[in-house]
Amino acid sequence: MAGNGNENADGDFSFSAAAARDALPRITTEKGAKSADVCHDDTAPRVNFQTIDELHSLQKKRSAPTTPLKEGGGVVMGTSGPTTPSSGETMLQSVSASLASLTRETGPKLIRGDPTSAAKVAHVPHTPTSVPAADVSDSGLKFTHILHNLSPAELYEQAIKYEKGSFVTSTGALATLSGAKTGRSPKDKRVVKDETTASELWWGKGSPNIEMDEQTFLVNRERAVDYLNSLDKVFVNDQYLNWDPENRIKVRIVSARAYHSLFMHNMCIRPTPEELENFGTPDFTIYNAGKFPCNRYTHYMTSSTSVDINLGRREMVILGTQYAGEMKKGLFGVMHYLMPKRKILSLHSGCNMGKEGDVALFFGLSGTGKTTLSTDHNRYLIGDDEHCWSDAGVSNIEGGCYAKCIDLSREKEPDIWNAIKFGTVLENVVFDEHTREVDYNDKSVTENTRAAYPIEYIPNSKIPCVGPHPKNVILLACDAFGVLPPISKLDLAQTMYHFISGYTALVAGTEEGVKEPRATFSACFGAAFIMLHPTKYAAMLAEKMQAQGATGWLVNTGWSGGSYGAGSRIKLAYTRKIIDAIHSGSLLNATYHKTEIFGLEIPNEVEGVPYEILEPMNAWEDKEAYKDTLLKLAGLFRNNFETFTSHKIGDDGKLTEEILAAGPNF
Ligand SMILES: Nc1ncnc2c1ncn2[C@@H]1O[C@H](COP(=O)(O)OP(=O)(O)OP(=O)(O)O)[C@@H](O)[C@H]1O
Ligand SMILES: O=C([O-])CC(=O)C(=O)O
Ligand SMILES: [Ca+2]
Ligand SMILES: [Mn+2]
Structure with missing residues (x-):
């Protein structure tokens, strides 16, 4: 009678079988009982699996062709x-x-x-x-x-399983490490010089195009292809560049890391499943073998990193750097070659549009504010970094944004902050090991921390990313010398002078103590990416601005009241007010006074901006130091422009003369 619990003779504990029967309904187990009477351990309907493998196979539904696996394996x-x-x-x-x-x-x-x-x-x-x-x-x-073309979710899984340093942050972004390189390597960029490119491209002093021959390119290409083929798996992205449908370029990116694949998924234009079905042969292919070095015994190699572009073969090879920005900017270089051939101007600029359809371009070197200022809650974002200006208007080249994250704050840049969520690649940031909360102030890995997200993560992005002709052309300079006015209006010749100069001055290091600002001049605000001589792009810009009656502006997003160390960076809130005044048109009707030396027109008043900072000299305590610094900067501008004085800009000889005269006068 085991199990009845009442066998204990001394009766210490006992309950009767009858009592148990009273408490619990009797379970019917007779054969032939109707299934409804059978007791189940829950009330869920019956399931369609017998084994754990069958259960797992039910979990994944077959989907559109962007998903890789056909059921039961692949082709x-x-x-x-x-x-x-x-x-x-x-x-x-x-x-x-x-x-x-x-x-x-x-x-x-x-x-x-x-x-x-x-x-x-x-x-x-x-x-x-x-x-x-x-x-x-x-x-x-x-x-x-x-x-x-894996989905972001699939790429997250690949990264987390196989790539050390991949983590999900508290807001759902994918934190990754780009390895030894945390920025681009312009000195390691090579462009194949062949019969065609020898005469077409800009070579020599000041040019970013360091030559390599076809044979050496093939050596590196073979090295990259052999490396990729030696792997168990490679990622392939088939995507587009340029939102202008008539000038769209098909790109294929072959890479070894989920990080690279997700980065390009975000940064290029994503095809629809139908477009992907009919993708066909790409117009340009990147072989990203960045985990593998180049061979330093190979001709032209000066380090273990090589980023090689072959315009004839329509190919790019990356060896020895995993920094994903090389792919983005390599393709930008290709657009700087292909688009001008079609009479389309390619631009290193941000771009946004007001409710009235007024478009503004934001030119500027790295860190001057293109992404920050084009991401404006009151305007539609067309793009943050790379655009085309054709006879039809502007179009973004990319499908995503690439924002600097250092010192990012929710208050000052809410739209960028909120874009850092599931799907976003966060490069080289530092986070709490438990909560996975990112510390945007931490520069332990690099100062160049970055977020790459699809443009639709910005709530008021303009999809498709195209717009009418620009009304305002804003040149951004982060002047760490603190002598350029926060805002000045430019005439066409001045706009061209500053566009060709491409000035900014950042602070050399972030170490203790005051460092001298270092002036950078980068033609067309992007010499690292242009392929043709700067004056070719300048001539196109002049022609387009003239035809559209666009106004040029110079905005200093850098220092005020002294150089770096003595003064301070102009508050982002003030720069935003200045930009608002440009967009609203109120600055067109303002009164101006002209500065000495640079001959810049400064407005006497800008709503919401303290009067004292509009005229840089007023903000400096030491007026002599101001004048010396201004003269020093003017000298740097003059030296830099010397290489361009022998070039004609466009067919208009008069404009060339005016541009030469539009520089500093001292
Ligand atoms: N007054 C200001 N105006 C603009 N940006 C400012 C200002 N003060 C501080 N900043 C900071 O400067 C940085 C500007 O970087 P941003 O990402 O906009 O550069 P970018 O021009 O887009 O460069 P890149 O081409 O490298 O992407 C941001 O971190 C921003 O917060
Ligand atoms: O390319 C990069 O690494 C970032 C960028 O946008 C620039 O430098 O202009
Ligand atoms: Ca940017
Ligand atoms: Mn850029």
Whole structure:
């Protein structure tokens, strides 16, 4: 009678079976009882799985073609596929061709999907390729898994599983490390000089285009391709550049890291599933083998990093740097070549539009405020960094923004703050190990911490990212000397003079003690990215501004009341008021006075901005020091412009003379 609990003879504890029966209804277990009477351990309906594997297989629903895995594995593909390939197979054929070694006839054997699903994939029949026996090699026998246009969620999983230093922050962003390089490496950039580019591009003093020959490019390309093919899996992004549908460029990015794939997913224009189905052959391909160095014994290599552009082959190779910005800015360089050929001006500028359709461009070097000031809660954001200006108006080149995060605050930059959420890549930031809250003031890894997010993360972004012709052209300079006025109006010649000069002055280091500001002159506010001589872009800008009657402005987002160390950076709130006054048109009707030396027109009043700071000299206590510093800066401008004095700008000889006269006078 085991289990009845009443066997204890001394009766210390006992309950009767009958009492138990009274408390609990009797369970019917007789055969033939109706199923409704059978007791279940919960009230949920019956399930469709018998095993844990079946349960897991139910969890994932098949989706649009952007998702990599076909159920039960992938399609295996060498360069020669079945006679009527499906769109997935066409993609694999195309990627296999992209990854083909230049010395072997066929591309690698590719499988769609993550290698962890390899067991299933292995069962998929493979159409044998007709590889000559002599070409059989270990690399020819192996498979590479292709992770094609993964979604952000899938890329998060890949990063967190396989890339050290990947974490989800408290707001859902993906924190990543870019490795040894936390910024671009302009000295390691090479451009292939061939018969065409020798005459087309800007070479020599001041040019960012350091030459390399075709043969050396192929050596680096082969190195990158062999490295990528040696991996178990590579990421492939097929995306677009330029929101102007008539001048859209198809780009393919092959990379080894989920970080790179998610970065480009955010920064380039994302195709719809239909567009991806019909993507076809890319116009330009990046091979990002940044985890692998270049070979320093290779001709032209001066370090273990090499970023190589071949315009003829429409390819870019990255070796020895994992900083994702190289891809973004490499493609920008390509646009600076392709677009002017179509009479379209490419611009290193932010761009936004008011409710009335008034468009403003924000030019400026890195850190001067393009992203900060174009992200304006009262205006539509067209883009923060790279644009085209065609006969039809402006268009953003990119599909995302790349904001500096150092000292980011919710109060001062709420829209950027709120964009740092699920899907956003956060580079090189420091966070609390437990709460995963980011400390935006922490420069332990680098000062150049960055967030890359899709443009639609900004609430008032203008999708599609196009707009009419600009009304205002704002040149931003962060003048750490503190002598340029916070706002001045420019005539056309002055606008061109400052556009070609491309001035900013940042503070050299962030170490203790006062450091001398260092002036930077970068033609067209982006010499690192331009391909043609600066005067070609300047001539186009002059022509467009003239035709549209656009007004030029110079805005100093840097120091006031003294140079770095003595003065302080102009409050962002004041700069925003200045920008508001430009947009509203109120500054067009203001009264002005002209400054000495630079001949800049300063408004006598700007709503919401203290009068004392409008005229820089007023804000300096030591007037002599102000004059000396102003003269010093004027000298730097003059020296820099010397290389341009022998160049004609456009067909208009008069404008060239005016531009030369628009510089400082002393
Ligand atoms: N008065 C000001 N105006 C603009 N920005 C300011 C001002 N004061 C401080 N800042 C800070 O300066 C930085 C400007 O960086 P921003 O990201 O806008 O540069 P950017 O021109 O977009 O550069 P990049 O081309 O490298 O992306 C921001 O961190 C911003 O908070
Ligand atoms: O390219 C980068 O790393 C960031 C950027 O926008 C610039 O420097 O202009
Ligand atoms: Ca920016
Ligand atoms: Mn930029």
